[in-house]
Amino acid sequence: xxxxxxxxxxxxxAAPHIGHTYSTLAAxxxxxxxxxxxxxAVLTTGTDEHGQKVExxxxxxxxxxxxxxxxxxxxxxxxxxxxxxxxxxxxxxxEPRHHETVRWLFERCRERGYVYKGSYTxxxxxxxxxxxxxxxxxxxxxxxxxxxxxxxxxxxxxxxxAFQERLLxxxxxxxxxxxxxxxxxxxxxxxxxxxQDLSISxxxxxxxxxVEGDHVAYVWFDALINYISAxxxxxxxxxxxxxxxxxxxxxxxxxxxxxxxxxxxxxxxxPLPKKVFAHGLLQFQNDKMSKSKGNIVRTGPVCEVVGIxxxxxxxxxxxxxxxxxxxxxxxxxxxYNAELANGLGNLGSRTLTMIKQYRNGVLPAPSDALAASPxxxxxxxAIESALKAFDGFEFSRxxxxxxxxxxAADKFIVEQAPWKLAKAPGxxxxxxxxxxxxxxxxxLRIAIHLLHPVIPESTEKIREQLGIAEPLANSKxxxxxxxxxxxxxxxxxxxxxxxxxxxIPAIERMKALEEVETARQxxxxxxxxxxPAAEPEAVGTVAPPSEKIEADDFxxxxxxxxxxxxxxxxxxxxxxxxxxxxxxxPEPRTIVAGIALVYKPDEMVGRKVVIVANLxxxxxxxxxxxxxxxxxSLEGGxxxxxxxxxxxxxxxxxx
Ligand code: ME8
Numbered sequence: 001x002x003x004x005x006x007x008x009x010x011x012x013x014a015a016p017h018i019g020h021t022y023s024t025l026a027a028x029x030x031x032x033x034x035x036x037x038x039x040x041a042v043l044t045t046g047t048d049e050h051g052q053k054v055e056x057x058x059x060x061x062x063x064x065x066x067x068x069x070x071x072x073x074x075x076x077x078x079x080x081x082x083x084x085x086x087x088x089x090x091x092x093x094x095e096p097r098h099h100e101t102v103r104w105l106f107e108r109c110r111e112r113g114y115v116y117k118g119s120y121t122x123x124x125x126x127x128x129x130x131x132x133x134x135x136x137x138x139x140x141x142x143x144x145x146x147x148x149x150x151x152x153x154x155x156x157x158x159x160x161x162a163f164q165e166r167l168l169x170x171x172x173x174x175x176x177x178x179x180x181x182x183x184x185x186x187x188x189x190x191x192x193x194x195x196q197d198l199s200i201s202x203x204x205x206x207x208x209x210x211v212e213g214d215h216v217a218y219v220w221f222d223a224l225i226n227y228i229s230a231x232x233x234x235x236x237x238x239x240x241x242x243x244x245x246x247x248x249x250x251x252x253x254x255x256x257x258x259x260x261x262x263x264x265x266x267x268x269x270x271p272l273p274k275k276v277f278a279h280g281l282l283q284f285q286n287d288k289m290s291k292s293k294g295n296i297v298r299t300g301p302v303c304e305v306v307g308i309x310x311x312x313x314x315x316x317x318x319x320x321x322x323x324x325x326x327x328x329x330x331x332x333x334x335x336y337n338a339e340l341a342n343g344l345g346n347l348g349s350r351t352l353t354m355i356k357q358y359r360n361g362v363l364p365a366p367s368d369a370l371a372a373s374p375x376x377x378x379x380x381x382a383i384e385s386a387l388k389a390f391d392g393f394e395f396s397r398x399x400x401x402x403x404x405x406x407x408a409a410d411k412f413i414v415e416q417a418p419w420k421l422a423k424a425p426g427x428x429x430x431x432x433x434x435x436x437x438x439x440x441x442x443x444l445r446i447a448i449h450l451l452h453p454v455i456p457e458s459t460e461k462i463r464e465q466l467g468i469a470e471p472l473a474n475s476k477x478x479x480x481x482x483x484x485x486x487x488x489x490x491x492x493x494x495x496x497x498x499x500x501x502x503x504i505p506a507i508e509r510m511k512a513l514e515e516v517e518t519a520r521q522x523x524x525x526x527x528x529x530x531x532p533a534a535e536p537e538a539v540g541t542v543a544p545p546s547e548k549i550e551a552d553d554f555x556x557x558x559x560x561x562x563x564x565x566x567x568x569x570x571x572x573x574x575x576x577x578x579x580x581x582x583x584x585x586p587e588p589r590t591i592v593a594g595i596a597l598v599y600k601p602d603e604m605v606g607r608k609v610v611i612v613a614n615l616x617x618x619x620x621x622x623x624x625x626x627x628x629x630x631x632x633s634l635e636g637g638x639x640x641x642x643x644x645x646x647x648x649x650x651x652x653x654x655x
Contacts, residue, residue: 003039012072032453046091055207061526101229114267123148280324301513316395345498364434365487558614559654567601584651592625
């Protein structure tokens with residue numbers, strides 16, 4: 001049975017970083033898992049190469065857009081090859097096969113009446129390159145302060161509005177279509193709020209896929225179709241792998257995959273993907289990784305120092321899949337040493353060394369009683385819960401179950417004390433020692449099968465040392481039951497699988513290599529390497545000093561620590577975010593703030609902010625705002641939210 005899964009295709013206007021690797025590794029783990037579950041799993045990935053930004057970056061380097069895109073696309077592919085991603089197909093949106101598929105789908109949607117020509121008029125900020133929805137003729141851009149222009153564009157529109165009910169019905173009939181559940185609910189409420197038709201072509205951009213006359217496809221209409229062009233035979237129209245079983249995406253692009261994409265497919269009368277899973281975003285230094293903050297981590301330096309297996313383990317053990325999570329060098333090395341070197345590695349080398357020492361490297365036969373022992377029972381329970389967790393992509397929970405079993409095995413060895421048994425005479429003791437050795441080897445066998453999708457190389461090494469000939473990659477997870485190791489089998493050559501890492505020098509080396517890699521990538525993309533911890537560029541002017549007030553005047557202002565529970569854009573107002581903020585009161589506050597051009601709703605949820613809590617309520621676009629969010633800005637500059645470096649409780653007062 002086939003299982004077709006995809007990663008997002010990454011933009012070539014930025015070089016790959018560890019966030020892209022997180023996504024691609026997740027897909028690789030799932031592919032390996034599905035193979036072990038008996039599926040013919042196919043994984044595609046690739047690069048998204050059109051759009052104005054790419055055109056500009058190329059021009060800045062004196063390159064043709066395709067030349068520039070090729071350089072960056074190769075960077076992605078190089079990383080995936082270096083870290084052993086098992087992708088089957090790498091799709092570039094600049095390939096003729098993709099162009100052909102996009103035009104085919106555009107036509108299909110048009111033939112069925114879902115694409116029409118229309119015009120759009122709005123206030124456009126030429127500097128920032130977007131329409132300012134809330135501005136009227138003569139208004140300035142709220143972001144850069146420059147005057148907006150009234151622009152009319154003739155575009156092709158997709159009748160997204162026609163799909164609201166069908167989409168909602170699909171979500172309802174297929175409760176697993178969007179996962180995790182919390183994200184599904186967000187999408188459902190977004191669609192319930194109404195859908196507007198979508199402009200899917202541009203005449204203002206040249207670097208794109210021509211769909212009709214001088215119209216090129218809007219980047220998302222272009223990009224999403226990669227999932228079909230990667231596997232469609234354009235000559236025959238055959239696509240046996242479609243529909244995809246899983247689109248794996250970061251949460252910030254879920255809407256495109258769970259709303260636009262299924263609507264395009266419905267319009268074209270094609271089957272929908274089975275599942276869209278949105279994982280969380282990886283943060284570094286408690287913040288979103290971004291070029292301007294200079295807090296980006298690249299994959300190469302990390303893997304060069306600690307190895308890809310350490311990174312794979314860390315990602316899927318540390319972070320609950322589906323939620324945001326933090327990357328830190330300390331935690332990466334810490335987990336490796338504690339759980340791989342000491343935990344799994346130690347159990348392996350102890351067990352194998354004892355088999356070598358006490359039984360000449362030949363696996364002894366267990367007694368019948370061992371299969372009914374508490375150790376075997378622990379293994380059975382662990383197998384069941386790990387498999388269940390993995391099946392629901394709950395990797396960290398699955399691994400918790402495996403490590404529970406490993407510590408039970410450690411305890412078992414200590415209790416049995418094989419080193420004492422080996423010295424004691426008698427058949428009964430001899431059998432007890434055989435059971436102790438067989439039991440811990442069997443736990444090891446089960447553990448490496450379960451862990452293989454996550455740490456494929458090191459589990460294969462342990463397998464060889466255990467003397468099992470069949471690679472784990474070819475094994476199936478169905479026959480994991482207790483007692484499969486064959487007595488009489490000779491173990492292989494014993495060697496360290498997870499050598500301990502000396503944390504401080506390793507971390508220093510990763511950081512040093514990181515700087516080298518940043519400079520290399522920047523040079524390749526024709527970008528400047530920012531000086532470390534540079535001050536943000538000042539945009540706007542410093543406000544003149546205010547008149548003096550009494551301290552009591554200040555204390556009248558009730559400033560509270562709040563935490564954003566929910567955030568969404570206010571329809572028809574580009575600048576406004578509608579939020580629910582917990583400030584320690586029984587009910588969260590509704591707050592509407594003019595920060596939407598700088599902060600996305602996703603970035604706000606969970607964030608701690610400062611709220612002016614005793615302002616008179618004010619209505620903005622029909623929503624009553626009960627407080628104000630505190631942000632700093634230069635006059636005419638972008639707002640930057642006030643926050644805290646240390647932990648602070650919600651509701652705490654600022655004074
Ligand atoms: O959005 N943590 O491309 P993109 C985890 N071309 N994952 C991260 C991440 C982070 N900090 N940063 C990026 C695009 N990702 C479009 C996609 S698909 C038809 C078109 C991963 O280069 C994550 O999967 O900005 C996210 O969704 C994706 O990279 C965005 O990559």
